[in-house]
Amino acid sequence: MTFTDWLMNALAFLGLYNKKCKLVFLGLDNAGKTTLLHMLKDGRLVQHKPTYHPTxxxxxxxxxxxSAFDLGGHKEARRIWQDYYAQCDGIVYIVDVADVERMHEACETLQELLSNDILARVPVAVLGNKVDRPEACSESQFLHSLDIRPTGRQVPRSAIEGDRPIEVFMSSILRKCGYAEAFRWMAQYV
Ligand SMILES: Nc1nc2c(ncn2[C@@H]2O[C@H](COP(=O)(O)OP(=O)(O)O)[C@@H](O)[C@H]2O)c(=O)[nH]1
Ligand SMILES: [Mg+2]
Known part of the structure; x- marks a missing residue:
């Protein structure tokens, strides 16, 4: 299989074959953004040190x-990145559902993002990541913490009130599950 074949297979798997778009991964540090980027690029899991600093x-x-940006912490840095990620076609917001201590911060940061006018029409897939961890909260607990109303899995854009598709997917990037569904969902809207 040539590299091009592999690439097209990978994009077809994600429902993104022949799409032209910019997708941005956002979330607190340690959520799994870099791991997901490497997974898409190499088709395998690269274990690496968690990113403790905004990158x-x-x-x-x-x-x-x-592209991926760490949110949380420095408001100054957030403002600079905003100029960049405001031009995106879709956001994948990743939350570590095994990190009970930072769940509140992760949900608050998402709410802040959702209230930003620039992003008002940008589809958002929320990944509740690390479900393989024993401390991971349940999907219903996660939905409760998020305090958002998902727009549904196969709803045409024209039928979405407020014109922003948003949906929640539980995932384990480690076990390669959950995220492909999120990309396929996103592909309907980009
Ligand atoms: N158990 C588990 N660990 C994960 C998963 N996804 C990422 N990690 C780990 O979480 C840590 C932080 O991931 P990283 O991609 O650096 O997070 P980022 O700061 O959002 O870029 C790393 O040690 C990853 O190996 C997952 O689905 N399950
Ligand atoms: Mg990272």
Missing amino acids: SEEIRMGKITF
Whole structure:
């Protein structure tokens, strides 16, 4: 299989074959953004040290740009990145559902993002990541903490009140589950 074949297979698997768009991964540090980027790029899990400092990364696959930004902490840095991620076509917001201590901060940061006018029409897939961990909260607990109303899995954009698709997916990037569904859902709207 050539590299191009592999790439097209990978994008088809994610429902993103031949799409041209910019997708952004956001969330607190340690949520799994870098791991997901590497997973998409290499098709395998690269274990690496958690990122403790605000960073941003970017990869391209086909006509798609995936980038990741750590949120939380410095408001100043958040303002600078906002100029960049405001131009995106979709947001994948990743939360570590095994981190009970920072659940509140992760949900608050999401609410802040959702209240930003620039992002009012941008589809948001929320990943409740690390469900493989024993401390992971349940999906219903997670939904309760998030305090959002998901718009549904297969709802045409025209039928979405407020014009922002938003949906929640439980995932384990480690076990390669959950995130492909999130991308396929996103592909309907980008
Ligand atoms: N158990 C488990 N660990 C994960 C999962 N996804 C990421 N991690 C780990 O969480 C840590 C932080 O991941 P990283 O991608 O650096 O987070 P980032 O700060 O959002 O970029 C790393 O040690 C990853 O190996 C998952 O689904 N399950
Ligand atoms: Mg990172």
